[in-house]
Amino acid sequence: MKIFKSKRSTNAYPARNRKIFGIWMIGVTLLILGGFVLRFSFVATVGEVDSNNLAKQRQKQYQTDTVLQAKRGAILDKTGNVIAEDSNTYTIFAILDKQSKDSNNKPDYVVDKAKTAKILSRYLAMSEAKILARLTPGKNMYQVEFGTPGTKLSLAIKKQIDAEKLPGIHFRETPSRLYPNGVFASHVIGLAQAQGKSTSLTGVMGLEKQFNTVLAGTNGYRRSRTDAYGYKLPNAKTNLKTAVNGGTVYTTLDSGLQAYLETLMTDVQNKYEPKGMTAVLMSAKTGQILAATQRPTFDASTGEGLGDMWRDSLVEDNYEPGSVMKIVTLAAAIQSGKYHPNDYYQSGSIKLDGGTVNDWRTGGWGSIPLSKAFPLSSNVGMVKIEQAMGAGIWKQYLDKFRFGQKTGITLPGETSGHISFERPLDQAITSFGQGIEVNVMQMLQAISAVSNGGKMLKPQIVSKVISQNGKTKVYKPEVVGQPISKETAAQVIDAMRHVVNDEDGTGVAYKMPGVDLAVKTGTGQIASPQGGYLTGDSNYTFSVAGVAPASDPQYVLYLAMKQPQKMTEPAESILASIFKPMMQRALDTTANGAVTDDTNTATIPAVTNAALTTAQDSLKQANFDVATVGTGNKVVQQLPTSGTKALHGSRVLLLTNGAMTMPDLTGWSKSDVLKFVQLTGKKFKLVGDGFVTQQSIAAGTLLGDTSGTIKFKQQ
Template identity: 65%
Template sequence: MKRKSPQRQANATHPTRNRKGFGIILMFIAAVGLVAFACRFAYVALGGKVDSANLSQYRQKVVARNSVLKAKRGTIYDRSGNVIAEDSNTYTIYAVLDQNYVDGKKKLYVTDKAKTAKVLAKYLPLSEAKINAILHPKAKNTFQVEFGTAGTGLSLATKQEIQAEHLSGIKFSDSPSRLYPNGVFASHVVGLAQPKDHAKSTDQLVGVMGLEKQFNQTLKGTNGYRTSQTDAYGYQLPDSQVKTQAAVNGGSVTTTIDSSLQSYLETLMTSVATKYQPKSLSAVLEDPKTGEILAASQRPTFDPSTGDGLGDMWRDILVEDNYEPGSVMKIFTLAAAIQSGKYYPNSYYRSGTVKVADTTIKDWNTTGWGTIPLNQAFPRSSNVGMVKIEQTMGATVFSEYLRKFGFGQQTGIALPGETSGKFDFGAYLDSAMASFGQSIDVNTMQLMQAVSAVANKGPMVKPRLVEKITDKKGKTTTYGRQVVAKPISKSTATQVTDAMRAVVSASYGTGAAYKMNGVDLAVKTGTAQIAGSSGGYLTGDSNYIFSVMGMAPASNPKYVLYISMKQPQKMTAPAESIMAEIFKPMMARALALEGNGDTTSDQAEVASVPNVMNTAMATGQQKLQTAGFSVATIGTGSQIVQQLPTSGGSALKGSRVLILTNGAMTMPDVSGWSKSDVLKLAQLTGKKFSLKGSGYATQQSLKAGALLGDDPVVIQFQQK
């Protein structure tokens, strides 16, 4: 046996000392680790960070749930408080297919695809086979599927109908939308509000056109929020703090639009646009006393609810288009000449042609009417005669009055994109051509503003579309009549009105097509050439902008109606006859809204017309009678569904208010009715009436109580 070395013997004899040394080393390592851990803990606790991650923010992200409280976009109303545009939601449908999507034992995915396809085919514009194919995607592990555009933009009613089918796995997401209950209804004027591109469900709509755009800041609300602390499953933590900021809904805009008149105008416009297919068509009805636009429309137009037609015309041609107005401009040429003392109506001139600079200007009747007095130039719409008037007045004076009438500058109407128009008489020919509406650019609202000076016997009133706005805080701002200038005197306005009367009444006038029996009417027709893209003007019978400006009653105009039609593609009738299909019924309908003609005293008392819509017939009748009105009832029902005049307006006490019930539409006894009351009856029922004579109704071809049909009812009038 080998003997151990002395060193090995020493180690073997001191095992306790070895273990002690090893323990010291372990304790040292543990102490270092503990110190390092303590330092790290202190760093994390005090600094709130791990590497670059902020623990406080991370915790908030994990357990803080933020929800947006959506604000409602404000409402746009007509003059009587009827809704034109209001806040809404649309819905997108989708189907969950993942079979792991359950709540306990409740299956939250589509369990019966065949049944689901069959049911959804009743509500979506997709076939049962197509829906079934969507529910069987090729990709495996598909969590959910959607149904394309067919499954978007669903109304609340459609959503509720589908939910009532109790289909498992069928879900909906919502997005903000705008409801336009009247469809095509002053669409470019009211405008459009749409989601932003790539909008989230919490984003608000943005006005992109018309009043929606002009008053976007007023109409849009301010979203609120709600913040709460939740666990990983979404349940609120005990004693956690909830922060809430309430949403602020948008304000409202009340317009000057009369829904009854606007709806009727849309009907007339559609009829003419369909029949004659003009490239564009516009019409504006205004109360010149107040500047209120009661109805305004254009073609092409669109349905803001569906977007149909939006691609055909984005511009609001009433304010965004400059154009040469043609002979309607002669109203202001004549007014300027009379006001400046440079009009000599009894002097004679040679009609037909006149040479200005190097250009020959012709009358529409190129052979002329021989040598005629200057007072026939306006009713005959003689370009040569207007040039003679302008030459006597001079370009400087003419230009001065055009500016007084507001041409070459915006009216400031509450619509986006209004043009200023322009005229520049740098060349003598320009001034001469402007006298009959060429070589000058205007927009429709400038014409409406300028003609108000004639209608009001001097004061020129700014056109307006807004009655009042109410902001988010409830503060209301009301807009009233605004006189912007007085370019002419009462005497001048009266003479211009008489000349416009002659356009309709004189045997040589150009406005015979607009004559309305029993209506004191003042009119000016217009035919403007259209500039070609390569210089000069287009040729051809239909390559014109045809127009008419009319006022009624001419002695004290309550309505001004302007219609413009560009290049009818199917011109199967004279331009005046085509536009008369809008002008005459529209003006008649407007005049029908006036109070009963029996009351003419300046001391007559005016009262507000109460709202009796959707009330019992007896209750409504009593309410109207208590307010001081006479009541005429049409129909056999027990519930009132329409009334004229509409609520909110004012009418003379004792005047007749017509109410339509939900029963069969029957003919009332109209004995003693004024023409305006019979016209109200035509408006309310939509039936045809032929009015003969003047004064008050004495006979009717359909007896009282008989059903109103499609045949015209003849009403005979006689003076008392």
Template identity: 55%
Template sequence: MTKIAKKRQMRARHPERNRKWFGIILFCLTVVALLAFVCRFAYVAIVGSVDSKNLAAYRDSQYARTVPLQAKRGSIIDRNGQAIAEDASTYTIYAVIDKHYTKAGKKLYVTNKAKTAAVLAKYLPLSKEKILAYLSPKQAAFQVEFGAAGTRLSLATRKEIEKAHLPGINFTDSPSRLYPNGVFASYTVGLTQANATDKNQPLVGVMGLEKEFNAQLAGTNGYQTAQVDNYGYRLPRAKVKTKAARNGGTVKTTLDSSLQSYLETLLSGVQTKYKQQSVTGVVMNAKTGEILAAGQRPTFDPGTMEGLGKGTSWQNMLTEDTYEPGSVMKVFNLAGAIQSGTFQPNTYYNSSMVRVAGTTIRDWNHVGFGEIPYSQALPRSSNVGMVHIVQQMGAANQAKTLKDFGFGQKTGITLPNEASGSYTLANPVTRAVMAYGQSVNVTQMQILQAASAIANKGTMVQPRIVSQVTAPSGKVTTYKRQVVGHPVSAATAKTVIAEMRDTINQPYGTGVTYKIAGVDLAAKTGTANVPNPKGGYLPGATNQLHSLLVLAPASDPEFIVYLTLKQNTAMTAPATTALNDIFHPLMTRLLALNSGAGASPASQMVTVPAVTNDGLTKASARLTEKMLAQALVGTGNRIVQQLPAAGTQALRGARVILLTNGAMTMPDVSGWSKSDVLKLAQLTGRKFKLQGEGYASAQSLKAGSLLGDDPVTVTFQKTD
């Protein structure tokens, strides 16, 4: 019994032993787990990474915020420093209405909707009630915008709204490009568009100088990085890393703004009156190759894109289009013949016709001029005479002439996509018709370059549209006069000019229409048939290219003017009349500048003073002292913004537009130029529709009325 009792007692102790061992094992496991956690934590703390991820970098990525610092795109300016294309920004307003949006107890949302609506109604083309409706959406929202009325706001408008210190009102900005002159050498200056491939450069040049010098104009964005909280506000003592933006450089052109604007007006007048397919005009300094003015029709406004719709050509007619120039080529063929010693000015020929390899070539009047000397071939623009002259010159000299004058080769002007033109001397007929400008394709820049050799006593200079480029780094590249050849001697050039004088002065000359009393001119007219894409040439007198090349003054040419007019669809007068509507007033303006009858453009320039923050009386006095006109926009008593900007160059008498701190109202724009109205659009951020040419004669919104969201139409008319 005793043994049995002992066995039962030992069995009773086993559960206690089991629990003890279980506790020991559990404790050991806990210690091991804790040690493992401590080791892991120590490892993470020391190494700073988990699963190959750097914790510090991960934390920074979660709380760091990088804000881009936008670089300004550089300006394109004219020869006197006036802006042709410049950087601009527009602003969009929005309101935070979420009542949870606070920081350190400060309310960062709209707290007084009625007051906010009343203030915004002064600057936005919306009623107070409409703004209240935006601020009180039916569904919960963190922020609201104000539709189209809250977009494209000017800097002046933004500043005025910010002065009211309205909680919850914020702005976003968008880069844009301002072309203050509107239609102004548009294909040459070019165009920018939004850049879809590089967010660091929101605008990219797609045409003209904007494209050619995009790298120099674009600049480089910077950035600012700092740690922020969940609401996007910078954390206390957070480190800030900043890389400054590098603004774009400047492209200084050879264009003269006053002359360019005048040429644009003349081209528009001819386009409207005669409705030709195209018309072009270029003025070049004969001695330096500087392009002073260059325009074409059709054209477009780079600020509004009006005129550059679907189906419109994006090509610059002056550099990218090639064409058969017609009789203007006779100038250079004659020069080649004189240079080669084969020209016989006093020898007579029968001008009725000439046969070449079985092909009959007749003069432009179909009957010729009878027996005349070769000295009259150019003034009369005799096709037959020029064929004889080229044949006497020989194929080798003809080829040398074309090459030496630069035909079939790019001029190298700093514009994109320049064409090289083409010609072939494969057969006698082709060589013959090239004598009067057929079967040879040229660009207008090639004609101007070749003409410079005649104007400069045999020295040929490269056409230039840019005089200086300043890169973002500050490096300045200067484009100087570039001599590109000496195709003829001074004696040859003098003889050619004498022949071109006869074109204007002799009663049989084809250019007598262009004669200006008392002015020494050397000229050559041209008429060419327009090639048919299917072969041959398009029929009819309306399918022709008419042109005029003039050197002035002929005794020592300073200017080369080249005009073309293509395919007159509603010609009510001869082509010479249409071209003279451009040439006569343009040449009169050029010779007036050259003769010193008035002050030169440079001496008429003044520096625009800074009048921002000045009162009206003080601002007016400062501008009057500089002989600058002024126009007030708004009902305030203090200037908040001005255009042109302070420090820029402007012609004496130019209008400076001043935006005041009052409600934005429409001024009286009677007599304003298009450039001034476009400056008004930039200052106010409102849309303007411009109709006609010349100076403002009517406006759809009465002066003194509040500028709203609807476009304002301004009508322009020419003045005699």
């Protein structure tokens, strides 16, 4: 018999089940609602959600903050001429989309491309054809830019282009740093750049980095209460915090001397192509650096050349100084009483500690007195002097002259150098500048003891700093030691006179008629990555240190040149082409910066930022010739700089705010052409010496990125 199960057997109590499910749902719902109530109660009581204060968030939602940008402080030369200051640059762009309209519903795109290209070619270093090509791309584009020529435009150029009222032409503003002198102690002054998305500038090298906190300033803000549409609420207060502009840094640099040194260095760089050069002019009695530069260098206004060398070679590079170090060796020997100038020694070579020290002249000079070792720059003689002192005394004097220690000059990244002094051979070769690594400022500091009557001066690049709150800190000359006496210093100076005045002295190439000069030359070997030293006539660091006038030192000039690739003349002649005119220019200036009286000279007036016609009239009235570069009507840079003393009839170059065009250089001297190259930042191949006879770029041609050739001939 078949048994059938009733449906109630599987769901016997449907009403009860529904009731249980309903109760369960009500419980869950009440639990969730309770959670919401508790959460809302907590939020209402505490006023926070996920650690965010709701009141503050609400205020933020209905307030507008505007950043008030602080102005970065300026870097000035010793007399207040601007070296670096705050500015804005502009990038030009063109809208091509024909749907674009301005607020008056007028076309806001380039309507007449040919006309626009023609007008823009007057202001950009770009041909009309290239501009037109940019305005006529092969595909639909909303807007276009104009590459490098369309960037970093000055406010003056922007205003002139705006005045043309060209539809569709706009500018993007970028906070920038203005370096009006271009190549001008570039690694010393340094750079300030925007970092990441920040609009504020930060010093990334040189004095810009060293004094970034002083220069940067503090941004302010304007805070207003607004409604949802951004309109200010009635009776709402505006909170204002005024921006505090950055302070000011005064350097010790003399703009006239600095610009002249840059010109001389550029000439040597172009002609002989050394892998590196440094040059520093220092006041002998204060330690103040009046001019300082290096090669490779860069144009701070454009950044051109920055990729070739980021380091400041004056403080960040170690090198073996070579025979200039003999100044210190002689000073130490005299001061210690261990110098016996009348003792004879056999020059040429000497064996020591399993090695051999050779003189630069093969075979030497025979048996000669130690008094000849210094003017002849005999390595063997210096070893004999070091041996007479003994390693202990010699090391004491190396310490007294503060080798192996940073000078503390106010520049970032200074190295401390290194002294190898473990073996007798190491100790001996330091006497002629090998086995010891220094930086340029350490050498200048040591030489200052000789030029300043025994008192050693700390090299100084900053004269004073004015902070954001107006407080002034003055950097006074600082004596950091007295390793030798006044009498010893005088004897060393006299020995340096023999270097330049004796017929067989190594410094005869530096002799200057009518100048009481004391010098010491140097030829330092360069260590090879494979061990030992490089060989070859040009694989040295050639150097010279000079003091003038020797009877009452006012200036110390120290030059070093590494591995000239086109060594068509002796190293001494190459360095002398910088040393002699630079020292003469310095000697024409008194210690306080005033130029000596001369009826044939005049002071170049300041015409930067003046109208072109006004500037030309001012210079002509001062009896100077004027050359103009550019199509603008306002002067943005001049060379030589204002305050420089120059001969009547000499040429002053003016760079205007218009597009740069090639002037007629016929008859220009090479020094004037070097000023032109420095002013424009363009690359030219200079052939020959004397005066310009030929130029490959015709006068009036727009100066783009193409380099040209300028030929010279002696008259």
